Each structure stands twice: as C-alpha cells, then as structure tokens.
Amino acid sequence: MKPYAELTKDELEVLIKNLKKEYSEYQALGLSLDMSRGKPCKEQLDLSMGIMDALFSTSDLYCDDGTDCRNYGTLTGIPEAKVLLGDMMENNPDDIIIYGNSSLNVMYDTVSRAYTHGIMGNTPWCKLDRVRFLCPSPGYDRHFAITEYFGIGMIPVGMTPEGPDMEFIEQMVSEHEEIKGIWCVPKYSNPQGYSYSDETVRRFARLKPAAKDFRIFWDNAYGMHHLYDTRQDHLIEILAECKRAGNPDLVYKFASTSKITFPGSGIASLATSPNNMKDIMAQMRIQTIGHDKVNQLRHVRFFEDIHGMVEHMTKHADIIRPKFEMVEEILEQNLGGLGIATWTKPNGGYFIGFDTLPGCAKKVVSRAKKAGVIMTKAGATWPYGKDPWDTNIRIAPTYPSKNDLEIAAKLFTLCVKLVSAEKLYKEMD
Secondary structure, eight states, rough: OOGGGGGGGHHHHHHHHHHHHHHHHHTTTOEEEEEOOOOOOOHHHTTTTTGGGGGOTSOOOOOOOBBBBSSOOOOTTTTTHHHHHHHHHHGGGGGGOSSOOHHHHHHHHHHHHHHOOOSSSSGGGGGOOOOEEEEEEEOOOOHHHHHHHHTTTTEEEETTTTTTTTTHHHHHHHOOEEEEEEEESSSOOOOOOOOOOOHHHHHHHOOOSSTTEEEEEEOOOTTTTOSSSSSSOOOOOOHHHHTTTOOTTSSEEEEEEETTTTTSSEEEEEEEOHHHHHHHHHHHEEEEEEHHHHHHHHHHHOOOOOHHHHHHHHHHHHHHHHHHHHHHHHHHHTTTSSSSEEEEEBSSSSSSEEESTTHHHHHHHHHHHHHEEEOTTTTTTGGGGOTTTSSSSEESSSSSSSHHHHHHHHHHHHHHHHHHHHHHHHOOO
C-alpha cells in the first residue's frame, strides 16, 4: 500500500471503514493483555530458581574474610559480592556499595540525601530557591517521578541514537547553578534502546558544571542485557573517564540484578568516587547497620563469578530475542512504508521506542486499551507525563507469552493505522 499521506479523501474513507471493521473483530475477542511494564516473563524468572538452592540450613554462611553473613555489620557489602558486581559494572570493588534489592530505591535515597543534607558540604537542595534536573527524553518515567516528588524542576533534553543533546547539556550545566543533576540510562536506554557513543560519554566526563554539587545519575540498568551474541553495544566506563578528565566526583553509577535474577529480591549497587562514597556512608551509618548479606552470598554462590552471570544472561537473551524480532517483523509488515510511524531496533534492553504521527500517541494507546491491550500510558516517557508532540509510545515485549504478544502487536499496529488515517482524513476537512 502507498503512504497514507498520498491517499485521496475517498481512499482514506474506505480505509477507515475497513480498519474499524477489523478493530471491532478484535474487540469481540475479549482480550486482556498487558504490555505496560518491562517485566521479565515466567520463563526468565525460572532461569534463576537455582538461586534458591544456593544456600541451605546446613550451608557455610561465612565469607572468605570470616564475615558471618547471618549477623550485623559489613556496611558496604560482603567482599565477594563487591567483586561480582564490580565485574558486572566494570568498576573496582573498592568503589562499590552493595545495597538491598532495588537500584531505584538507591536513586531515591541519593536524591533525598542531597535534598535534606546536601552533597559533600554543599547547601541542602531544600534550602535553595530553585533546583532543576536535566531529563533526556523520551526517558524512564520512574526517574522523573523521583525528581517530581521532591519538587525538583525538570528540563527535557532531546535524545538521538548517539545519546542526549550534549551541546544543550554543556551549555545549561555551565551557565545555570540551579541545575544539580541529570538522569541517564546510557546503555540500551529506556525506552528507545539507544546506547551513548564514545564521544557522548567523553563529553559527559568533561562537563564543567556551575554547581559544585552537580551529579550525573548514571543508571546502567541494562549493562548485561544484550539480545545478540555478536551484535552488542559497548560503553566507555564513565568513572574512569571522569577520573582522566579531572572530574572524579561527577558521577553516581547505579546497577542491580533486578532483571538478572528476581526483580523483588536481587541486589543493587552504586559505584562512585572515594569522596562521594565517604559522603554517602556518613548517612548510611545512621540509616542501616548493613543490607541483606545472606542474599548477597546467595547471588555469589549461584553465579560463582562474572562468567556465570554472562552465561546466565545468554539464556535470558534466547528467551526474549524472538519476542523482539517478532514485534519488529510485525511492525515492518503492517506499518512499513506507510509513513505514519517510526520505531527503534535495539541490540539489547527491554523496550522498543515507537513514534506515531504528531497528536496520535494517546489515541493509539486508548484504542488498544478499549480492545483489551494495556500499554504504558502515552506521555509517561516525558517529564510530568507531558509529551509535547504526543508521539512517543514505549513497547515492552518481554512479559507476554509469544502468542499473546503476536496478537497484541498486530492489534497495536491496527490501532496505529486507524488513528493515523482518521487524523489525515480530518486534516483534509
């Protein structure tokens, strides 16, 4: 079929009639499918069931240094877990703190600490007239929710396949002292699956912030989440690059095993400079005596080392890669050449970024929901939930079964076609 923009009004009218008939047939199926969040599917979770057998009541629960994991202490995590997560994050174990199950919780704590007590002796953000964050957009809605919760102003930053608009970031950071941070998902970004180029990472490391307490919140959530053995994105390690650039304290780097083992009971980590670590630990000593060392030991015994984790993630890829490829094939078959949508083809991560014609995203998501397919709310990938062009939709292929995903993807493309045709028809009036 030729591009929709080349159709006459009469052709669009016939097309809309046929699409509505097909849509009614989907509605009659009584579907109830959920594509709203990037969750691992049951088969992925089953891969980690062996972690439940890594420790028994008769197991030796002592670390190599003699630490009894059943007892208090070891504020920054057991040495074996710091080695494992250090290899995962490409950082020195001495520069890592191991937390509980959620890296999002660590990010919240980090913002909260800066808000109430300041960073490394600087004025607490709550005592300043205005605090703002840069937010590469489309981006991760839960990042934006944290800053919005604390009343921190958010400034959208345009995204490209190379990463965020660095010229804009460099200018804003150097000229505005009230800008205290930036959210980043540097590898297989949420939602587009982009990975920052070498030049982008180097420019981040060489920022010259007006604010002494400016920090890059580097959420490397998908560092291990490749879809292919040979087609993989690679990042320059940001902490090492910052140290080379003379900016060792510029970054907080976050990661977790949430989509590696069990999202509700993995382990999270933060890598940063010794100065930042000292600042963080001053608060941690008040907050906790230590996180779950038994769970840390369980992960170490299950994986043994980074090679075990890499092998484990290859099994994850084998499960979700066919789902991504099927969605991409359906998008191409049903929407390719029509001129009404674009989408990304990531090499890893959990999402496909999808853009409709301007003003169509909310209507597409609404149409899909009325026919039984729930997707992430349109606009959620922008600060305050406001997509200025109403174009972006996050597709999350991992959780549904392959059969359900096929139905959902075909219905989704039908909704895109119907909403797009109606928009173009209306514009002709």
